[in-house]
Amino acid sequence: MTQSSSENPKEISGEAKTEPAITPERQQAENFSVSQLACAYGGPVGSGTLRSTAEDFFVEEQLSFDLTGEGEHLFLFIEKRGENTADVADMLAKIADVRQMNVSYAGLKDRHAVTRQWFSISLPGKPDPDFSALPDNIRILDKKRNNRKLRRGALRGNRFELRIRELDADIDALVARLEAIKSGGFPNYFGEQRFGRGYGNLSRAIPVLARGKTRRKSEGMNLSAVRSMLFNLLLSKRVELGRWCSHPLVGDVMQLGGSSSLFVAESIDAELERRLNGAEINLTGCLCGKAARVMPVADAADFEQQALADYTFWINGLQRCKVDADRRSLRTTANDLQWEFQDDMLVVSFSLPKGSYATALIRELIR
Structure with missing residues (x-):
């Protein structure tokens, strides 16, 4: 954020900002990349x-279990653009009129991407809420009841489709x-x-x-x-x-x-x-x-x-x-790894087990 004045409010009030001491551990943190x-x-x-637009980085969760179709937990398969996972969970909690702790998700997904992921909302004895107030960049693709909540890490993996533009490489x-x-x-x-x-x-x-x-x-x-x-x-x-x-x-x-x-x-x-x-x-x-x-x-x-x-x-x-x-x-390992070239763009798709990062693959290809 740009400030309109170069004066520091703490300096004006006599409270000079103290920078943390440069300890070995702080230096290690700052040097790591x-x-x-x-x-x-x-x-x-x-x-x-990579990520010229949100659509250049697409990821879709793959659950590790089948939903039962009944129970007090409403599962929502949501596609989002330009939103992080925690913010979407907060929106769902407000619309469903439940506490934040009653909304669960399996993992965090990037804001600067198009992501499809599952959320669950604990709704004992309650009907499905009306989610029409969600913004246009958040779409519910599927919903189904289940007898257990969605827990962190309850994924088989994630499927990716990435577009690398302005490609300059020996093909x-x-x-x-x-x-x-x-x-x-x-x-x-x-x-x-x-x-x-x-x-x-x-x-x-x-x-x-x-x-x-x-x-x-x-x-x-x-x-x-x-x-x-x-x-x-x-x-x-x-x-x-x-x-x-x-x-x-x-x-x-x-x-x-x-x-x-x-x-x-x-x-x-x-x-x-x-x-x-x-x-x-x-x-x-x-x-x-x-x-x-x-x-x-x-x-x-x-x-x-x-x-x-x-x-x-x-x-x-x-x-x-x-x-x-x-x-x-x-x-x-990248399962079902496929690629194609479109003019100066590389399109690559693959699936990864949970906890693995697509960017770790891309760094082996381009800088």
């Missing part, structure tokens, strides 16, 4: 523009890169949107980690950003070494493909490598916190400790905040 993470296939092969090289991603997957980085505008969620997490507990629900998002930063840094180091989808370390934690089942590779043999190369299993990295159900051992444990040795403030803070540790696959 997704753009600096290692690429798996040698870096982008050209340039282009043969770009096709080769797309083929490589189709067969080998790509690093499962968290995208920039995970960190808030200007990566501000990381800086906002510092006082929360220092005190060792959250006071507001929004602070949980800041802690999630911290875990995402640490995971991305660890994954980037493994990408640099060529150990993100093959060449495991003794003691690595493996995840069965398409499952949450984990096991520790206490030894490395040809069969394990074969299963990795065929994406039957994936290597995992730490989502830092306390008391993970499965932990790496031996060489893999040493590697993770050394890779994040400079980030003990963040790791210890997550543990003090009692954030549960977990594991995340280092590789993700």
Whole structure:
């Protein structure tokens, strides 16, 4: 926002604004950028523009379960343009005359996109509300009752269709890169949107980690950003070494493909490598916190400790905040990956499992 005067109100009142001290952790937060993470296939092969318009970035949720058609929870399949998920949930709560906590959604979706996602509203003993007051950029595509609310993460995945305009790239090289991603997957980085505008969620997490507990629900998002930063840094180091989808370390934690089942590779043999190369299993990295159900051992444990040795403030803070540790696959795959060229535009479509970011795929193609 542009101010009409250069005078600072706090300075006028004698309250000079104090800038936060430049501590090592604040410097780490300010220096972190997704753009600096290692690429798996040698870096982008050209340039282009994504999100010239909202229609250039289309995403549609895929639920992990079937709706029953009856029950106290009204499910709405909504298409929105230029709105974030939380704001739409607030609108639905007001129209339905329920508290915000009675409106649920499976995940957050971008504002600068056309997105189709599910919401549920708890309406025990109540009829379906009249949603005709919703603005034109929010459309209800389907609605159905269910006997349980929609919970966070209750998705099979998301389907994307992206348009990259002003494409400037060697087409043969770009096709080769797309083929490589189709067969080998790509690093499962968290995208920039995970960190808030200007990566501000990381800086906002510092006082929360220092005190060792959250006071507001929004602070949980800041802690999630911290875990995402640490995971991305660890994954980037493994990408640099060529150990993100093959060449495991003794003691690595493996995840069965398409499952949450984990096991520790206490030894490395040809069969394990074969299963990795065929994406039957994936290597995992730490989502830092306390008391993970499965932990790496031996060489893999040493590697993770050394890779994040400079980030003990963040790791210890997550543990003090009692954030549960977990594991995340280092590789993700784009199902049904297809593409076509239209003049100076690339249109690419694919499906990703829940929690994976389309922008992590695009960064392997263009800058």
